[in-house]
Amino acid sequence: MANKFYITTPLYYVNASPHIGHSYTNIAADTLARYMRQALGDENVWFLTGTDEHGQKIQRAAEAIGLSPQEFTDKMIPQFRGLWKALNISYNDFIRTTEKRHIACVQRSLEILFQKGDIYKDKYEGLYCTPCETFWLESQAQGMLCPDCKGALEAICETNYFFNLEIYQPWLIEYIKKRPDFIKPQSRRNEVLSFLTLNKLSPLCISRPKERLSWGIPLPFSTEHVTYVWFDALVNYISAVGEFDAQGNYKSRWWPADLHLIGKDILRQHAIYWPIMLRALNIEPPKTVFAHGWWMVEANKMSKSRGNVVNPIEMVEKFGIDVYRYFLLRDVPFGLDGNFSEEAIVKRFNGDLANDLGNLVYRTLTMIEKYYQGDIPQGAGFKNEQGRMIAKKIEDLAAESGALLTIAADFNFSLSLEKIWELVNTANKYVEEIKPWNLAKENKTEELKAFIYLLVGMIREVAKTITPFMPHTAASIIQQIGKEKIQKGNPLFPRIE
Numbered sequence: 001m002a003n004k005f006y007i008t009t010p011l012y013y014v015n016a017s018p019h020i021g022h023s024y025t026n027i028a029a030d031t032l033a034r035y036m037r038q039a040l041g042d043e044n045v046w047f048l049t050g051t052d053e054h055g056q057k058i059q060r061a062a063e064a065i066g067l068s069p070q071e072f073t074d075k076m077i078p079q080f081r082g083l084w085k086a087l088n089i090s091y092n093d094f095i096r097t098t099e100k101r102h103i104a105c106v107q108r109s110l111e112i113l114f115q116k117g118d119i120y121k122d123k124y125e126g127l128y129c130t131p132c133e134t135f136w137l138e139s140q141a142q143g144m145l146c147p148d149c150k151g152a153l154e155a156i157c158e159t160n161y162f163f164n165l166e167i168y169q170p171w172l173i174e175y176i177k178k179r180p181d182f183i184k185p186q187s188r189r190n191e192v193l194s195f196l197t198l199n200k201l202s203p204l205c206i207s208r209p210k211e212r213l214s215w216g217i218p219l220p221f222s223t224e225h226v227t228y229v230w231f232d233a234l235v236n237y238i239s240a241v242g243e244f245d246a247q248g249n250y251k252s253r254w255w256p257a258d259l260h261l262i263g264k265d266i267l268r269q270h271a272i273y274w275p276i277m278l279r280a281l282n283i284e285p286p287k288t289v290f291a292h293g294w295w296m297v298e299a300n301k302m303s304k305s306r307g308n309v310v311n312p313i314e315m316v317e318k319f320g321i322d323v324y325r326y327f328l329l330r331d332v333p334f335g336l337d338g339n340f341s342e343e344a345i346v347k348r349f350n351g352d353l354a355n356d357l358g359n360l361v362y363r364t365l366t367m368i369e370k371y372y373q374g375d376i377p378q379g380a381g382f383k384n385e386q387g388r389m390i391a392k393k394i395e396d397l398a399a400e401s402g403a404l405l406t407i408a409a410d411f412n413f414s415l416s417l418e419k420i421w422e423l424v425n426t427a428n429k430y431v432e433e434i435k436p437w438n439l440a441k442e443n444k445t446e447e448l449k450a451f452i453y454l455l456v457g458m459i460r461e462v463a464k465t466i467t468p469f470m471p472h473t474a475a476s477i478i479q480q481i482g483k484e485k486i487q488k489g490n491p492l493f494p495r496i497e
C-alpha cells in the first residue's frame with residue numbers, strides 16, 4: 001500500500017443549495033478518508049473538497065438577487081460548510097476557486113501552456129448554450145436546442161483562446177489502455193476509450209470574452225478574456241496542495257491524487273480534459289478517477305423545476321446523521337444509480353439498524369447489567385467448534401470488509417457493510433441459539449461468561465469496522481462497551497413506526 005492517500009471531491013457549484021446528490025460524493029469520500037486514516041495514520045491522508053464559484057451560472061444567480069458575484073458566493077459558502085459539518089465530513093482542506101492561491105495557480109498554468117504553444121488564439125463561429133457554457137456543432141444541436149439542457153442555442157462569433165487537445169489524444173488512449181485502474185468502474189473506462197477512439201477531440205475553448213461573462217479568472221495574456229470555468233475548476237486539485245517553482249515545475253507533498261471521486265456526468269472533464277492538461281503541464285495524472293451513479297427521485301432527475309429536490313439537512317434532522325450516511329452507502333452499489341425515498345430509509349432503519357445492530361448492542365448490555373452488575377466478564381470465549389468459528393470471523397472481519405473498500409473492489413461500500421452485518425446477524429442468531437437466559441437459570445456460570453465475552457468481542461469489532469461509515473454510532477458503542485464496566489445508554493436506533 002502506498003504511504004499516502006490524497007482524495008478529492010468535485011467542487012460544487014454554489015448557484016443553488018447542495019442537495020442529496022452532492023452530499024453523496026462527500027459522504028463516500030469521507031468514509032474512504034476515515035478508512036485510510038485508520039490504515040495509514042492521520043498525517044498520511046489528505047481529503048480535499050470545496051466550491052466552484054466562477055462562471056455564468058453563478059453570475060446569473062447573483063444578478064437575480066441583486067448581489068455582486070463575490071457577495072453572492074460569500075453568502076452561499078456557509079450552506080456548504082454547514083452541511084459538511086452536519087454530515088460529519090472530515091475534510092482536511094476546503095478550497096474556493098475565488099481564493100488567491102487558486103487564482104495564482106490557474107494563471108500560472110495558463111501561462112505555461114500559452115508559452116508552450118498548446119494554447120492559441122482563434123476565431124470561433126458557431127452555436128453556444130449559455131446556461132451550460134458549452135459550444136455545440138450544428139450536427140449536435142437538436143433543432144437549435146442544447147442537447148444537454150434543451151434550452152435555446154445562440155449563434156455567436158468571437159475571438160477566443162483554445163487548447164489543442166488533439167495532439168495529446170494518442171498519448172491519452174495509450175495511457176488509459178495501459179492502466180486498468182485509471183478510470184473506474186470499468187464500464188466508464190470503456191465509455192471513455194470508445195469515445196476517444198471514435199472521435200477526434202476538438203480544441204477546447206478555454207476563454208470567455210469579458211463582455212459576455214466577466215466573472216472569471218482573468219487570462220494572464222489577454223485583458224479581454226476570463227478563463228472558462230472548467231479549466232479554472234479542475235486546477236483546484238493541484239492548486240490546493242502544491243505550487244509551481246520558478247522553472248515551472250509543480251511541487252507537492254500530495255500529488256498525484258490517489259482518487260478523484262466524481263459523478264458520472266462530469267467524467268469527460270476528469271478523464272479527458274484533466275489528464276491532458278496535466279500532461280501538457282508536465283505533471284503526472286491522478287492515479288484513479290472513479291465516477292459514481294446518480295440519485296434519482298421516483299426515477300426522475302432531481303431538479304428545481306420538478307420540485308423534487310431532497311434537502312440533506314432535512315433527512316439528517318429526521319433520521320440522524322449516521323442513518324443517512326448508512327442508507328446512501330448501503331442501499332446502492334457504488335457506481336450505479338439509485339432511487340431515493342424516505343420509505344427506503346425507514347426500511348433500512350427498522351431492519352438493519354434497529355432490529356439488527358441496535359438490538360444486538362442493547363440486549364448484550366442488558367445481560368451484562370443483569371448478570372454481572374455491569375462488569376464485562378473476562379473469559380476466553382467458547383472453546384468448542386462454534387466458538388472457534390466465531391473467533392475466526394471476528395479476526396477476519398476488518399480485512400474482509402476492508403478489501404471491499406479498495407479500487408480492486410470498485411469501492412463497494414454496500415458489500416463492505418453487508419459483510420459487517422453478517423457478523424451482526426451471526427451474533428443475534430447465536431444469542432437465540434445459545435439462550436444465555438437458560439445458561440443463567442441452570443447456573444452454567446463459566447459457559448455464560450465465555451458466551452458474553454465472545455458477544456462483546458463481536459460488538460467491538462463491528463464498532464471498529466463501522467467507524468468510517470458511521471463515526472457517531474461507532475463512538476457511542478465503544479463508549480458503552482469499550483471499557484471493563486459498561487455504560488448503558490438508550491437504544492441506538494429506536495424503531496420508527
Ligand code: MSP
Nearest residue numbers: 010011012013021022052233234262263264294295
Ligand atoms: N462544479 C462542477 C464540478 C467541478 S470539479 C472540478 C460540478 N458541480 S455540481 O455542483 O453541478 O456537481 C457536483 C457533483 O455532484 C457532480 O459529481 C455530480 O455528479 C454530483 N451530483 C449532482 N447531482 C447528483 C445526483 N442526483 N446524484 C448523485 N450525484 C450527483 O459539476
